[in-house]
Amino acid sequence: MEPTFIDTLRGIVGPDHTLSDRESLALYGYDSTPELEARPAVVLLPGHRDEIIRVMELCHGAGVSVTPRGSGTNLSGGSLSAGGVVIQTSRMNRILELDEENLTATVEPGVITSTLHREVERRGLFYPPDPGSMNISTLGGNVAENSGGLRGLKYGVTADYVMGLETVLADGSLLTTGGKAVKDVAGYTTTPLLVSSEGTLGLFTAITVKLIPKPRTKATMLAHFTTMEEAALTVSAIIAAKVIPATLEFLDQVTIRCVEAYAHVGLPLDVAAVLLIEVDGHPAVVAEEAAAVEAICRGHRASLFQTAATPEEALNLATARRTALSALARVKPTTILEDATVPRSCIAPMLQAIQDAADRHRVTIGTFGHAGDGNLHPTCLTDERDQDEIRRAHAAFTEIFEAAIALGGTITGEHGVGLAKKKYLPRLVGETGIRIMRGIKAAFDPQGTLNPGKIF
Amino acid sequence: MDELSLITCMRCGTCLATCPTYRETYLESGSPRGRVALLRKVLEGELEQSERLLGFLALCLDCQACATACPSGVNAGSLVAEFFGERTAAQGLGGMERLILRHLLPHPDRLEAATTPLRLYQRVGLQRLVRRMGFLKLFPPIIERMDGLLPSLPSRPLRQTIDEVTPPQGTERGTVGFFLGCVMSLVFAEASRASIQLLSALGYRVITPREQVCCGAPNMLAGDLEGLRGEARRNLSVFGQLQVDYIVTDCGGCGAELKRYGHHLDHLPEAEAFSAKVRDISQLLAQHTDELGTMLQPLPVTVTWHDACHIAHCQGIRREPRELLRLIPGLELREMADADACCGSGGDYNLRQPEMADRVLARKLESIATTGADVVVTGNPGCLLQLRQGLAKGLPQTRVQHLTELLAASLTGQPPG
Numbered sequence A: 001m002e003p004t005f006i007d008t009l010r011g012i013v014g015p016d017h018t019l020s021d022r023e024s025l026a027l028y029g030y031d032s033t034p035e036l037e038a039r040p041a042v043v044l045l046p047g048h049r050d051e052i053i054r055v056m057e058l059c060h061g062a063g064v065s066v067t068p069r070g071s072g073t074n075l076s077g078g079s080l081s082a083g084g085v086v087i088q089t090s091r092m093n094r095i096l097e098l099d100e101e102n103l104t105a106t107v108e109p110g111v112i113t114s115t116l117h118r119e120v121e122r123r124g125l126f127y128p129p130d131p132g133s134m135n136i137s138t139l140g141g142n143v144a145e146n147s148g149g150l151r152g153l154k155y156g157v158t159a160d161y162v163m164g165l166e167t168v169l170a171d172g173s174l175l176t177t178g179g180k181a182v183k184d185v186a187g188y189t190t191t192p193l194l195v196s197s198e199g200t201l202g203l204f205t206a207i208t209v210k211l212i213p214k215p216r217t218k219a220t221m222l223a224h225f226t227t228m229e230e231a232a233l234t235v236s237a238i239i240a241a242k243v244i245p246a247t248l249e250f251l252d253q254v255t256i257r258c259v260e261a262y263a264h265v266g267l268p269l270d271v272a273a274v275l276l277i278e279v280d281g282h283p284a285v286v287a288e289e290a291a292a293v294e295a296i297c298r299g300h301r302a303s304l305f306q307t308a309a310t311p312e313e314a315l316n317l318a319t320a321r322r323t324a325l326s327a328l329a330r331v332k333p334t335t336i337l338e339d340a341t342v343p344r345s346c347i348a349p350m351l352q353a354i355q356d357a358a359d360r361h362r363v364t365i366g367t368f369g370h371a372g373d374g375n376l377h378p379t380c381l382t383d384e385r386d387q388d389e390i391r392r393a394h395a396a397f398t399e400i401f402e403a404a405i406a407l408g409g410t411i412t413g414e415h416g417v418g419l420a421k422k423k424y425l426p427r428l429v430g431e432t433g434i435r436i437m438r439g440i441k442a443a444f445d446p447q448g449t450l451n452p453g454k455i456f
Numbered sequence B: 001m002d003e004l005s006l007i008t009c010m011r012c013g014t015c016l017a018t019c020p021t022y023r024e025t026y027l028e029s030g031s032p033r034g035r036v037a038l039l040r041k042v043l044e045g046e047l048e049q050s051e052r053l054l055g056f057l058a059l060c061l062d063c064q065a066c067a068t069a070c071p072s073g074v075n076a077g078s079l080v081a082e083f084f085g086e087r088t089a090a091q092g093l094g095g096m097e098r099l100i101l102r103h104l105l106p107h108p109d110r111l112e113a114a115t116t117p118l119r120l121y122q123r124v125g126l127q128r129l130v131r132r133m134g135f136l137k138l139f140p141p142i143i144e145r146m147d148g149l150l151p152s153l154p155s156r157p158l159r160q161t162i163d164e165v166t167p168p169q170g171t172e173r174g175t176v177g178f179f180l181g182c183v184m185s186l187v188f189a190e191a192s193r194a195s196i197q198l199l200s201a202l203g204y205r206v207i208t209p210r211e212q213v214c215c216g217a218p219n220m221l222a223g224d225l226e227g228l229r230g231e232a233r234r235n236l237s238v239f240g241q242l243q244v245d246y247i248v249t250d251c252g253g254c255g256a257e258l259k260r261y262g263h264h265l266d267h268l269p270e271a272e273a274f275s276a277k278v279r280d281i282s283q284l285l286a287q288h289t290d291e292l293g294t295m296l297q298p299l300p301v302t303v304t305w306h307d308a309c310h311i312a313h314c315q316g317i318r319r320e321p322r323e324l325l326r327l328i329p330g331l332e333l334r335e336m337a338d339a340d341a342c343c344g345s346g347g348d349y350n351l352r353q354p355e356m357a358d359r360v361l362a363r364k365l366e367s368i369a370t371t372g373a374d375v376v377v378t379g380n381p382g383c384l385l386q387l388r389q390g391l392a393k394g395l396p397q398t399r400v401q402h403l404t405e406l407l408a409a410s411l412t413g414q415p416p417g
């Protein structure tokens, strides 16, 4: 990139918020995706939407690519740029409005997810999407990836809460979609299309989300199982019994041991799997549902069933679960995780398929995930210095994807396609699917300025 | 540098949320994840040790909030410290560093003598005159900052005035070896006097050997591992001769270092045994909450607890000090937001990186101000110095005190001055 071009960008965003030195750029070569690195030419941290508009106009005119970035915690390589401009939104972190009459919040894209949680919960309100990374992930990243979380089973994912977006498009024009009105059928519903667009259609500069009243109470439970299958069958049985817990998380033995080594919350080290279950709502309903969950778990031979005695204990369990992915890195330095998702009733065969693939390719896989959503994260524990094992890990994952698709599922439930799963997408959505997606991309960004090379 | 711990970082970003320098800069280069990546790229030869790279690393406070946060067991703060240690070891110590680390710290008498001029200067009132005249402006700004940090010093260091053996009151419960931190003894003598008083009131015989030397933390900070080992051996032999149940310190930084003697001396059995006996004063006192509860008198103050990095992140102690504070009748404990966020003191950080230290401090003061507390309580001399200076400028109505000063005030029923 021409130094004069960088100088012009610097003039817009300010010298303190423009990074073009070798050392800094080397640190924007990664996000949380294993095995991927790319080097941008310049990183900008704008403080205002208007700066973004001017940068986009300039880059569009000059044929320079732009990649949005929040905190760089995505797991599909979506925030990486080879030779282009990266726009990190962290400085745009104001909560613009909390509208208690309409139950909405409007935020800038760099607001941290858990900061929004804290602010709305102080007012007795609730913003449910809570990805494992919520203490550092940004709302912009959450919307762009349509992130799920631990409360997805009952409350859904980010898309279920996004009501309106202000988006800067590739050529610098500003698109406003949706808003606070709960009903809106004026033309195509564009907002949901922008959710999960992985930075390829536009850069969100303001996000309006729906809030709901905070559940009055909750019960947090932990069920131990001596076989993975019984745990999996319990998941299906709970849902079939028409109880919808807020949280229904699965952890296998490998994961349990790693999490316990970090968090010391008293997880059992000798069981095959645990389910972390949380029901919430009106106290009477919570009591009833908790009893139903307990009966089902015991009916499926749970070897032990515990209920958190205090809110702190409950919080500690959920917090421990959030560390699962990173904790697995304790065993071996490189963790490659996947995001296979199947219909809820197919959790047991999916777990079996994961086990078979691991055995066949002689790799260690720890599995945890949002079992209630049918969303599992089989995570291969390996060492990037062992090329042979890395090859076997990828072979195992190819089989796992095949199995997920065969069971009527998908290759990614919440982490997005980005660079990492690009090659599997055609297999899933078919030629027509790819053609339609390309058409949508062309409608928004015919020159391919925004986040090129991602998704397809 | 340990390659395995560098590649164990899986770049999840969990640590960014609580890193003080990331929260100020939002830059990867100011984050634990970025620092580990820099070290890895240096090790792999992708980046050189350029001025800029060293600058990014030097901005790290070594507060170890990242270590608490990291589920994978990576400790970015200490990896950075280790890196600088290895660099110093390769380059050798500078003249001034050598003088302080090798000739003053291992000899408390000389250290105390060296600080006598400062003491005198404060005593005779020259300090105020000189400060007002901006005389210090003539010296490098570093001295001016240091002067701003110093409270009025006790007339003599505690090491010179405390009895080597303080007998237990009532039935004897056990024997404690008291480790006197350099700064505690030189600057916060009253707090350590209070610590000893509390231990004695609980029935401990307290032995404060005069031959003990610096714990070695300043050597560690400067990358002088050899100096550190010398001091560690000296302390091992001094305390090894005593039959003590515990070795207690009221300096968070010393406690963290003493607990690592086993590690520093290659797991020598005597060193491991020594480290196993070390307790922060709050840990030992919290074993006796029942007795203390009956002894403490009302103290109508509102306080907030600041988790010193060396206590919360390095030693994992959070519950005990809060339990102790709640024992004081009439005292109200209000939690501040991010109580375990660094105050910006970090060894000599305040002097090396004044701008970032001030920003980190400003955030801390904001958390303190929101609680409306009369007193900030903590357990580490570095934080006492830093907070005292910050409060004087920004929140003059709020005081800072060591935990044991407050407990001792409640013990004697005399509100602190």
Ligand SMILES: Cc1cc2nc3c(=O)[nH]c(=O)nc-3n(C[C@H](O)[C@H](O)[C@H](O)COP(=O)(O)OP(=O)(O)OC[C@H]3O[C@@H](n4cnc5c(N)ncnc54)[C@H](O)[C@@H]3O)c2cc1C
Pocket: A031, A032, A067, A068, A069, A070, A071, A072, A073, A074, A075, A077, A078, A079, A089, A109, A130, A131, A132, A133, A136, A137, A138, A139, A140, A141, A142, A143, A144, A145, A146, A147, A148, A149, A150, A198, A199, A200, A202, A203, A204, A205, A322, A325, A326, A414, A415, A451, B011, B012, B013, B014
């Ligand atoms: C330990 C760990 C746990 C995780 N747990 C979960 C989980 O439970 N559920 C889940 O769904 N994900 C999870 N993730 C993945 C990740 O945290 C989420 O995808 C998160 O939403 C990313 O947010 P970010 O701010 O880091 O975005 P980034 O990683 O910086 O960016 C993600 C994508 O969004 C785009 N983007 C960012 N900001 C904008 C914007 N303002 N406008 C347009 N595009 C933008 C980027 O170009 C990129 O394609 C986890 C990750 C880790 C490391």
Ligand code: SF4
Pocket: A326, B008, B009, B010, B011, B012, B013, B014, B015, B016, B032, B033, B036, B066, B069, B070, B071, B072, B073, B074, B075, B076
């Ligand atoms: S140091 Fe730990 S918490 Fe931080 S990015 Fe690396 S693995 Fe994650």
Ligand code: SF4
Pocket: B018, B019, B020, B021, B022, B030, B031, B032, B035, B059, B060, B061, B062, B063, B064, B065, B066, B067, B076, B077, B078
């Ligand atoms: S030690 Fe503190 S300042 Fe340094 S990287 Fe860790 S959290 Fe950040």
